[in-house]
Amino acid sequence: MKGSEVYIRAISYYLPEEIVTNEDVGRLFPEWTAAKVAAKVGILQRHHSAEGETSSDMAYNAAEKLFTEHCIDRSEIDFIILCTQSPDYFLPTSACILQNRLGLNKETGAFDLNLGCSGFVYGLAVAKGLIFAGVAQNVLLLTAETYSKYLHPQDKGNLTLFGDAAAATLISSEGKGRIDEFSLGTDGSGYDKLIVRNGASRNRKPENVTTRDEEGNLIAPDNLFMNGAGIFSFTMKWVPKLVEDLLIKNKLVKEDIDLFVFHQANKYMLENLVKKIKVDPEKFFYYLEDVGNTVSSTIPIALYEANKAGKIRNGSKVILAGFGVGLSWAGVVLQF
Amino acid sequence: MEENKFLRNFIEVFDEVPTEAITMNTVLRAIEGWSSLVGLSIIAMADQEYGVEIDDVDLRGIKTVGELFDLIQKKTNVK
Numbered sequence: 001m002k003g004s005e006v007y008i009r010a011i012s013y014y015l016p017e018e019i020v021t022n023e024d025v026g027r028l029f030p031e032w033t034a035a036k037v038a039a040k041v042g043i044l045q046r047h048h049s050a051e052g053e054t055s056s057d058m059a060y061n062a063a064e065k066l067f068t069e070h071c072i073d074r075s076e077i078d079f080i081i082l083c084t085q086s087p088d089y090f091l092p093t094s095a096c097i098l099q100n101r102l103g104l105n106k107e108t109g110a111f112d113l114n115l116g117c118s119g120f121v122y123g124l125a126v127a128k129g130l131i132f133a134g135v136a137q138n139v140l141l142l143t144a145e146t147y148s149k150y151l152h153p154q155d156k157g158n159l160t161l162f163g164d165a166a167a168a169t170l171i172s173s174e175g176k177g178r179i180d181e182f183s184l185g186t187d188g189s190g191y192d193k194l195i196v197r198n199g200a201s202r203n204r205k206p207e208n209v210t211t212r213d214e215e216g217n218l219i220a221p222d223n224l225f226m227n228g229a230g231i232f233s234f235t236m237k238w239v240p241k242l243v244e245d246l247l248i249k250n251k252l253v254k255e256d257i258d259l260f261v262f263h264q265a266n267k268y269m270l271e272n273l274v275k276k277i278k279v280d281p282e283k284f285f286y287y288l289e290d291v292g293n294t295v296s297s298t299i300p301i302a303l304y305e306a307n308k309a310g311k312i313r314n315g316s317k318v319i320l321a322g323f324g325v326g327l328s329w330a331g332v333v334l335q336f
Numbered sequence: 337m338e339e340n341k342f343l344r345n346f347i348e349v350f351d352e353v354p355t356e357a358i359t360m361n362t363v364l365r366a367i368e369g370w371s372s373l374v375g376l377s378i379i380a381m382a383d384q385e386y387g388v389e390i391d392d393v394d395l396r397g398i399k400t401v402g403e404l405f406d407l408i409q410k411k412t413n414v415k
Contacts, residue, residue, distance in 0.1 A: 036351060037373070040351075040373060157372070193392075214365060214396065215365070215370075215371065215372040215375065217372055227392055228372050228373075228375070228376060229372065229375045229376060229379060229391070229392035229395050230391065230392035230393075232376045232379055232380075232392075233379050233389065233390065233391040233392055234391075236379065236380070236383055236389070237389055237391075268373070268376065269376075272380050272383075272384075275384065276383065276384070
């Protein structure tokens, strides 16, 4: 162990080729007022993985991009974590496949982390722990999700929101963004508010049935289901508390924070959080117009873009907050 | 809690003001322009205007505008 501080060293991300615009969604659902919904959720287009292109394929591309873009010597990496809810197989662990495919040393630790919107921050917490404990020196955290493949063809709501993407983040004992104190939380009683019910161990067989809720939203247990109101009220209740707890744990006040980078769920939800938490809107970063809600990759993508836009400078204090499926939430303060 | 103010707040949750007259007896899901997104706006309105938390289970149990008014009032009084 070199020191007691752990940093984000570099981030890159990958978007699959196919782009689905709001016009495309409007053509599929002529009754859908695409423009109005776009204005509310703040998403103009999203990317979809190709048929046969999995999360681990996208994670591979993101990692290769990281090595090239930031001149990183892959032999330095001694731990790889893949955060995904769409692994290649029930077993083996996709991170093991990636160790080989990326040509990483055999002395590399590897495992998958099954979390969604809170997954990136959880990955940072685990990586910090590994480095702090001297288990690893350079942790490659990959976040990758192909929710598009879980969508029912008639589910216009979730089609509008979600996009596929992967991000690669290198965490080391040196770098630019020091990873400070975390706040994590879980409410498993809300496990069914965002769920794919069928296909795994609890319900192995597909049912091929659909129903509609009282709002007319499609419910297909073989596919992704989201109780929008449930997720929204959960977020409004817990994310302000998460921010408050983070400030206490990091001995900071809200005014000390230079930038808020939250999970980019949708613009409507984020705007309501800004109001409720009373964040200076100038300090709140949005990046979802071109990519949509990419689940565990929204925060690294937004961090990358915020840095590119000059929003992060030396000395900047940045709050990250992820929240959603689980229900699960996680935040951390980064010091640049 | 004042009824007229509440009705004004309620009407504002719609992107387009409903053409029909909204009364306490109006059935929420029968209002033209109702969608699950409007449901989210009601949760946000209750929070921002009245400081009360409404969740998806509450919302599902509400049929009319008046029932929403009663629920918010009840939650305000409990605080």
